[in-house]
Amino acid sequence: MLQRVEALRHASPEEVRTLVRLGLPRAVEEDGFFFFQDDPAERAYILLAGRVKMIQVTPAGQQVTLRTIGPYRLFGAIGAVNPTATYPASAQALQDSLAWGIASSDFRRLLQNNPALLLDLTHMTTDYLREMQERYREMVTEQVEQRIARVVVRLAGQLGRRIPEGIELTFSRQDLAEIAGTTLYTVSRVLSGWEKRGLILTGRERLVILHPHALAQLAAGSLPPAP
Amino acid sequence: MLQRVEALRHASPEEVRTLVRLGLPRAVEEDGFFFFQDDPAERAYILLAGRVKMIQVTPAGQQVTLRTIGPYRLFGAIGAVNPTATYPASAQALQDSLAWGIASSDFRRLLQNNPALLLDLTHMTTDYLREMQERYREMVTEQVEQRIARVVVRLAGQLGRRIPEGIELTFSRQDLAEIAGTTLYTVSRVLSGWEKRGLILTGRERLVILHPHALAQLAAGSLPPAP
DNA sequence: CGATTGTTTGACACTCATCAAATCTCGTGG
DNA sequence: CCACGAGATTTGATGAGTGTCAAACAATCG
Numbered sequence: 001m002l003q004r005v006e007a008l009r010h011a012s013p014e015e016v017r018t019l020v021r022l023g024l025p026r027a028v029e030e031d032g033f034f035f036f037q038d039d040p041a042e043r044a045y046i047l048l049a050g051r052v053k054m055i056q057v058t059p060a061g062q063q064v065t066l067r068t069i070g071p072y073r074l075f076g077a078i079g080a081v082n083p084t085a086t087y088p089a090s091a092q093a094l095q096d097s098l099a100w101g102i103a104s105s106d107f108r109r110l111l112q113n114n115p116a117l118l119l120d121l122t123h124m125t126t127d128y129l130r131e132m133q134e135r136y137r138e139m140v141t142e143q144v145e146q147r148i149a150r151v152v153v154r155l156a157g158q159l160g161r162r163i164p165e166g167i168e169l170t171f172s173r174q175d176l177a178e179i180a181g182t183t184l185y186t187v188s189r190v191l192s193g194w195e196k197r198g199l200i201l202t203g204r205e206r207l208v209i210l211h212p213h214a215l216a217q218l219a220a221g222s223l224p225p226a227p
Numbered sequence: 228m229l230q231r232v233e234a235l236r237h238a239s240p241e242e243v244r245t246l247v248r249l250g251l252p253r254a255v256e257e258d259g260f261f262f263f264q265d266d267p268a269e270r271a272y273i274l275l276a277g278r279v280k281m282i283q284v285t286p287a288g289q290q291v292t293l294r295t296i297g298p299y300r301l302f303g304a305i306g307a308v309n310p311t312a313t314y315p316a317s318a319q320a321l322q323d324s325l326a327w328g329i330a331s332s333d334f335r336r337l338l339q340n341n342p343a344l345l346l347d348l349t350h351m352t353t354d355y356l357r358e359m360q361e362r363y364r365e366m367v368t369e370q371v372e373q374r375i376a377r378v379v380v381r382l383a384g385q386l387g388r389r390i391p392e393g394i395e396l397t398f399s400r401q402d403l404a405e406i407a408g409t410t411l412y413t414v415s416r417v418l419s420g421w422e423k424r425g426l427i428l429t430g431r432e433r434l435v436i437l438h439p440h441a442l443a444q445l446a447a448g449s450l451p452p453a454p
Numbered sequence: 455c456g457a458t459t460g461t462t463t464g465a466c467a468c469t470c471a472t473c474a475a476a477t478c479t480c481g482t483g484g
Numbered sequence: 485c486c487a488c489g490a491g492a493t494t495t496g497a498t499g500a501g502t503g504t505c506a507a508a509c510a511a512t513c514g
Contacts, residue, residue: 121349411493
């Protein structure tokens with residue numbers, strides 16, 4: 001099962017067994033936390049089931065979602081390998097979730113003994129860095145509607161379900177707002193607009209993309225926003 | 228000299244010699260480019276003299292500065308190690324600059340043969356990732372004046388010069404705007420306000436921080452902006 | 455069938471980008 | 485050494501884009 005984990009592609013069967021032996025399962029129910037920002041990074045996690053969001057909270061209490069994690073993906077690893085030794089963000093379960101927790105020291109030992117794994121981790125980190133740089137630029141230069149479109153397109157590719165009508169996503173307006181860096185009111189207005197234009201169907205904590213292509217154009221800025 | 232490079236802390240003298248032998252110097256004059264975004268990442272660079280900014284440009288031509296590089300720091304390395312094999316950003320010289328260029332293949336070979344170096348690179352990458360996550364949150368949640376204060380404080384610590392009156396920085400309003408994600412007009416207004424309050428002195432492509440503490444408070448949000 | 459939680463919509467305020475134009479600074483060539 | 489011109493900066497006027505607040509409505513759950 002753990003073979004599916006992208007971070008363990010180059011781990012030997014024996015190493016995987018060691019990880020299984022050294023790690024321990026951790027279940028967190030919806031809205032619960034795996035860990036909090038600035039806490040000492042004691043473990044790295046591999047998500048086995050559910051969905052987790054990585055968030056930062058401002059002193060004023062406003063939440064920003066940095067990314068959402070799906071099954072078989074690693075999280076908390078930056079804290080585990082970085083000399084700072086604290087988590088840079090909090091990990092909150094979007095649904096009831098189950099993860100395999102590996103002590104940071106074991107994780108670091110594994111990486112030291114297996115350069116191929118370390119290289120994989122470097123690639124994952126640089127990939128994520130690329131993405132953050134892009135999203136940073138988007139945040140600075142693009143308008144809300146375009147940013148929301150990007151978020152929806154990205155989430156669709158990552159966590160969307162194919163259904164007869166199109167692609168289904170289950171996120172509340174609030175969730176989308178925290179990811180796109182806006183408010184739930186603005187998300188609501190934008191989604192209503194898209195629904196009027198026939199691009200999507202909306203529901204409570206749910207939306208269905210009818211025309212992925214049009215949304216992609218909105219995200220790319222090649223289709224003008226509604227008047 | 229190359230011992231000062233943080234990325235080569237764990238390189239053996241022999242490896243450093245090899246790098247010197249395999250690499251080649253590259254001088255770029257002010258406003259020139261070391262490389263462009265999306266170009267194949269042929270080399271990683273170590274800056275020896277000058278200053279370089281890493282930028283992304285939007286289709287509309289708007290510039291966003293991701294970070295500024297000072298002497299003895301590595302740049303272009305993400306492109307060199309990432310499987311994408313292209314640069315995620317452009318590197319433009321802020322002043323006449325000189326860098327040592329190492330072919331990506333040589334750089335990767337070095338990393339493969341020396342896991343300690345790879346680990347250093349991972350630490351540098353995760354550090355930068357932390358910073359990008361924070362700046363992303365700041366961009367989403369904070370107002371312009373606070374963001375500009377953050378930029379100035381950060382640049383002061385990184386590239387500021389101590390002079391009798393305080394800390395001197397040489398950046399144009401346009402430079403600061405591209406870093407803070409705003410316009411040169413807004414930067415000008417904000418700096419004028421600070422000067423009226425006696426926090427800084429301003430000049431052409433130059434500012435002097437008189438009260439670093441007050442600026443730090445502005446950056447942290449604990450000092451209210453001007454009325 | 456309440457109660458809770460999510461969503462919609464309107465009214466309004468406010469930050470900040472945009473545009474225009476004047477002013478300032480510095481380097482260069484006469 | 486001064487005048488000129490290019491580029492940097494300031495400042496005002498204006499408006500678009502979004503956040504904020506309030507209130508009503510809808511969906512889901514026990």
